[in-house]
Amino acid sequence: MVHEVQGVVAGSKGAPVTLETVLVPDPGPGEALVRVEACGVCHTDLHYREGAINDEFPFLLGHEAAGTVEAVGAGVDNVAPGDFVILAWRAPCGTCRSCVRGRPWYCFSSRNAAQPMTLADGAPLSAALGIGAFAELTLVDAGQAVKVNPKAGAAVAGLLGCGIMAGLGAALNTGGVSRGDSVAVIGCGGVGDAAIAGARLGGAHTIIAVDIDDRKLEWARDFGATHTVNASRTEPVEAIRELTGGHGVNLAIDAVGTPKTYEQAFLARDLAGTVVLVGVPSPEMKIELPLLDVFGRGGSLKSSWYGDCLPSRDFPLYIDLYLQGRLPLDRFVSEEISIGDVEDAFHKMERGEVLRSVVVL
Numbered sequence: 001m002v003h004e005v006q007g008v009v010a011g012s013k014g015a016p017v018t019l020e021t022v023l024v025p026d027p028g029p030g031e032a033l034v035r036v037e038a039c040g041v042c043h044t045d046l047h048y049r050e051g052a053i054n055d056e057f058p059f060l061l062g063h064e065a066a067g068t069v070e071a072v073g074a075g076v077d078n079v080a081p082g083d084f085v086i087l088a089w090r091a092p093c094g095t096c097r098s099c100v101r102g103r104p105w106y107c108f109s110s111r112n113a114a115q116p117m118t119l120a121d122g123a124p125l126s127a128a129l130g131i132g133a134f135a136e137l138t139l140v141d142a143g144q145a146v147k148v149n150p151k152a153g154a155a156v157a158g159l160l161g162c163g164i165m166a167g168l169g170a171a172l173n174t175g176g177v178s179r180g181d182s183v184a185v186i187g188c189g190g191v192g193d194a195a196i197a198g199a200r201l202g203g204a205h206t207i208i209a210v211d212i213d214d215r216k217l218e219w220a221r222d223f224g225a226t227h228t229v230n231a232s233r234t235e236p237v238e239a240i241r242e243l244t245g246g247h248g249v250n251l252a253i254d255a256v257g258t259p260k261t262y263e264q265a266f267l268a269r270d271l272a273g274t275v276v277l278v279g280v281p282s283p284e285m286k287i288e289l290p291l292l293d294v295f296g297r298g299g300s301l302k303s304s305w306y307g308d309c310l311p312s313r314d315f316p317l318y319i320d321l322y323l324q325g326r327l328p329l330d331r332f333v334s335e336e337i338s339i340g341d342v343e344d345a346f347h348k349m350e351r352g353e354v355l356r357s358v359v360v361l
């Protein structure tokens with residue numbers, strides 16, 4: 001049986017998204033059909049719409065989602081109909097060279113549904129990050145559906161499915177924050193603020209939030225920033241050095257993803273420090289750094305895909321920390337919107353008015 005639902009589609013580069021009829025097949029072997037209850041609007045959806053990820057239009061957007069398993073295909077044993085799940089864009093394959101080396105959080109061949117969802121005329125849709133959850137139903141590989149405590153509520157839980165997990169993991173998994181560290185986070189949207197929350201959870205002593213918008217810096221304090229720097233008024237590298245006894249931070253996280261912010265992160269870290277790039281650059285961007293400094297400063301330059309998370313390990317953990325009152329996931333939800341309001345939510349994101357608009361279905 002094929003299910004007919006409404007979904008948010010980016011039809012061509014730069015064009016406003018539209019609500020279209022989407023056909024979702026019943027789950028085949030290894031697949032799960034999920035009734036989406038909530039899906040956050042992430043900057044990566046906007047990157048897709050702008051053609052900055054790839055040209056495989058039309059896209060079915062939405063990838064920060066939670067919902068209930070509606071049906072599963074043959075051979076699925078990790079979830080069953082009725083389970084409350086967060087959808088992950090990393091479902092380790094178990095057989096690629098990284099999984100085989102015991103590093104499934106880098107899996108190079110993550111699983112997705114084998115069958116495509118399509119437009120009413122049969123044109124296949126590219127599901128954003130293999131999810132496509134701005135729709136009432138979506139089809140995923142069952143490994144993408146991760147069971148968590150349903151007490152969390154869908155609007156909050158879904159955010160762990162992408163940006164918030166990416167930020168938490170950039171600090172805790174990739175950056176390896178530990179007690180007493182100094183951390184700077186450049187860009188305090190949903191991802192950057194999650195990195196700040198992660199730095200606090202990991203025991204960082206000094207957490208410096210950098211943004212160009214005072215409102216964002218105020219919110220960053222709520223998540224644990226001990227200091228804030230408005231980079232549109234103050235040179236951030238100098239400011240970060242001043243706040244750290246002239247040395248720079250142990251960990252500098254770029255949650256914007258531009259050559260300028262990356263260079264700032266590079267220069268704002270202490271000797272033997274770490275830079276983590278979690279913001280997504282666009283294809284034309286290039287960086288130029290003095291190679292002698294890359295060498296001489298030591299430490300490491302890392303990128304963080306999805307916060308190097310292992311969804312089956314990390315989603316239930318962070319949901320439990322939220323339910324224990326130790327991680328304020330609910331503060332990332334700036335507003336709940338309906339499925340027709342995604343284009344509007346992109347503009348609010350661009351104007352810096354929200355951390356996360358969450359579509360509630």
Ligand SMILES: NC(=O)c1ccc[n+]([C@@H]2O[C@H](COP(=O)([O-])OP(=O)(O)OC[C@H]3O[C@@H](n4cnc5c(N)ncnc54)[C@H](O)[C@@H]3O)[C@@H](O)[C@H]2O)c1
Nearest residue numbers: 043044163166187188189190191211212278279280305306
């Ligand atoms: N690596 C991953 O796995 C992953 C996952 C999700 C999102 N992302 C990426 O992370 C980035 C941030 O996502 P988001 O949803 O938080 O976006 P957002 O638009 O909500 O936040 C970006 C923030 O950066 C600030 N900013 C812009 N230019 C700046 C500058 N020059 N200096 C300091 N701050 C500046 C903005 O004011 C805003 O607060 C995006 O590029 C997104 O695609 C990466």
Ligand SMILES: [Zn+2]
Nearest residue numbers: 093096099107
């Ligand atoms: Zn793998």
Ligand SMILES: [Zn+2]
Nearest residue numbers: 042044162163
């Ligand atoms: Zn995302």
